Amino acid sequence: MAQREVQQVLDVDQYTLGLVGPEQEWAGTVADGGTIRTHTPPACWGPMITPSFRGGHEVTNPIRVEGAAVGDAIALHIRDVEVTSIATSTGSMVEREGAFGDDPFVDHRCPECGTSWPESVVEGTGEDAVRCAECGANASSFGFEYGYTVVFDDDRTVGLTVGPEGADDLANRADEAMALPENSRQHPILLYKPSEMPGTLGHLRPFIGNIGTTPSIELPDSHNAGDFGQFLVGAGHDWGLASEAELEHRTDGHMDINAVREGSILICPVKVDGGGVYVGDMHANQGDGELSLHTTDVSGRATIDVEVVKGLDIDGPLLLPNREDLPHIAQPYSDAEREAGRALAAEYGVDLVEDVGPIQVIGTGATINDATDNAFDRAAHLLDMSEGEIRARCTFTGGVEIGRLPGVVQLTMLAPLDRLDDRGIAHLVRDQYGL
Structure with a gap:
């Protein structure tokens, strides 16, 4: 599909390797007033343990919106959000010394052979399952400080944490249980099979954690925000920033605000011509604050109508929640x-x-x-x-x-x-x- 061919309904099934920015390949062009449909893979934990990723998420390639120019805004009417995973694993994290340079979300390297952003293979299950394809060492940057595995009911209304036996079963069918889309390149976090806090029931209410428009410079997708973006200032890797002033290029797509859900309207700044709408990081639920720094990452489908607002000239998002x-x-x-x-x-x-x-x-x-x-x-x-x-x-x-x-x-x-x-x-x- 030519990126300039305007579609009334655009289905997007290609994802970046952890980056957002003007250099990313466009997924296509949707009409002003048209509809975007996505099926996105989980973010956070899956990309975090996959060392070829340059950021902590796996979001869609950017989508051009007809007529959107720098200084405009794009209203995203979130019509439908549907979780397709049947389970996930999450929890608080620990960093694995030697498996990264300046930033464990961005600057991956094999702790044994030193390969940067190494390709990796899966051998078995557990926290040592992700191996460097070059030398066979455990190449993941992260493990769990306190982790748990959650299975969902058929209607995705509640989630239940499971014990070691259930976590092991899900780890052995991790791709299927997480419903990874065909073009996803992450390793599923269910492989780690954490099993603390078994028997805990939680309410589910899915939302989209990283959704918005393309920043005017290339950034790791998980760092397109004023808090995570601080880790880029002074960093020595390819996406390091010389000063905090350069963070003004961000569009704050990575919000993790649980009100960005079905029925809400998110109004996003346009900082590159076409807007470059992207979608990812769906969560099954989350309390305010995301206190573990991570929550229930899932694959999921979203349907979003787009509307260009000419000349609004905003620096960051506005939200009209339910x-x-x-x-x-x-x-x-x-x-x-x-x-x-x-x-x-x-x-x-x-x-x-x-x-x-x-x-x-x-x-x-x-x-x-x-x-x-x-x-x-x-x-x-x-x-x-x-x-x-x-x-x-x-x-x-x-x-x-x-x-x-x-x-x-x-x-x-x-x-x-x-x-x-x-x-x-x-x-x-x-x-x-x-x-």
């Missing part, structure tokens, strides 16, 4: 609340500003405080308000939520719709919340 995912004080006003507000406004002689709608501004940085400051700056630019007014509106009509430690946040507020009309996104807010 109504039930909004904080209580950021919910749209009910009719009774509006009536009460009108009465108070009449009594005290002010004009009621009732034409407002919820928005979330995503901020990222080295720490949660840095990420919140980043979100304040982005919100002030978006709404043409002082930081003081942003802080006041977020305190009185919203708040800040932690997407991921150490530094991804959602800054929520009820924003005046006339300001959003000026920026060309009020229609998205009105449609999302029935305003």
